[in-house]
Amino acid sequence: RKEVEQDPGPFNVPEGATVAFNCTYSNSASQSFFWYRQDCRKEPKLLMSVYSSGNEDGRFTAQLNRASQYISLLIRDSKLSDSATYLCVVNSPSGNNNDMRFGAGTRLTVKP
Amino acid sequence: GAVVSQHPSWVICKSGTSVKIECRSLDFQATTMFWYRQFPKQSLMLMATSNEGSKATYEQGVEKDKFLINHASLTLSTLTVTSAHPEDSSFYICSGFGTGERGYTFGSGTRLTVV
Numbered sequence: 001r002k003e004v005e006q007d008p009g010p011f012n013v014p015e016g017a018t019v020a021f022n023c024t025y026s027n028s029a030s031q032s033f034f035w036y037r038q039d040c041r042k043e044p045k046l047l048m049s050v051y052s053s054g055n056e057d058g059r060f061t062a063q064l065n066r067a068s069q070y071i072s073l074l075i076r077d078s079k080l081s082d083s084a085t086y087l088c089v090v091n092s093p094s095g096n097n098n099d100m101r102f103g104a105g106t107r108l109t110v111k112p
Numbered sequence: 113g114a115v116v117s118q119h120p121s122w123v124i125c126k127s128g129t130s131v132k133i134e135c136r137s138l139d140f141q142a143t144t145m146f147w148y149r150q151f152p153k154q155s156l157m158l159m160a161t162s163n164e165g166s167k168a169t170y171e172q173g174v175e176k177d178k179f180l181i182n183h184a185s186l187t188l189s190t191l192t193v194t195s196a197h198p199e200d201s202s203f204y205i206c207s208g209f210g211t212g213e214r215g216y217t218f219g220s221g222t223r224l225t226v227v
Contacts, residue, residue, distance in 0.1 A: 041203070041221075041223070042220070042221070043205055043218040043219060043220050043221045044156070044205075044218055045218070046216075087155065087156070099146060099158060099161055100146060100158070100207065100216060101158065102148075102155045102156045102157075102158075103155060104154065104155040105155050
């Protein structure tokens with residue numbers, strides 16, 4: 001089983017649609033959770049951190065369910081500029097370090 | 113915000129040669145640097161983790177003698193791909209983490225093509 005699994009996608013949605021991505025992780029000791037956005041041939045950029053209480057940033061809402069080891073990202077009122085690959089990222093303890101594990105990513109295309 | 117400068121952004125090299133990729137943390141001290149590789153249409157895969165002044169810890173299946181990592185200072189980490197082969201062609205990206213920093217800061221990546 002992969003450490004971090006995401007919806008396979010791709011998601012093709014019209015402008016203005018609401019879209020949700022899901023992600024599950026296998027390491028129950030994982031401590032931090034993030035959603036990153038990666039545009040084609042670019043480095044990932046932090047979209048938002050994910051907290052147990054849930055957090056919202058404009059049109060984006062992230063949720064964490066530790067009991068189910070599940071993370072979600074909701075995008076409301078999709079814009080063309082939201083087209084990208086969304087990566088679920090989990091930070092887990094590893095020896096003396098913490099390391100980040102990435103999901104395979106979910107490709108979103110928002111169409112006019 | 114925190115910035116990691118990664119160079120070169122792209123490189124083409126002949127098979128059998130070595131390529132060095134540098135990542136510099138510009139406004140923070142990167143106590144830990146992560147090195148990732150991403151093949152087309154795949155996710156980032158962790159190759160190794162390096163702490164300043166220590167030997168890198170490599171992920172299973174990553175050859176430490178082929179991918180040499182040096183993290184001699186808190187602001188510089190390098191990855192050298194030795195005796196590169198076409199199958200090493202990939203997008204290599206570093207990510208730095210420092211004390212007091214929120215989250216991880218990525219370099220802009222290096223696209224390596226071995227011909």
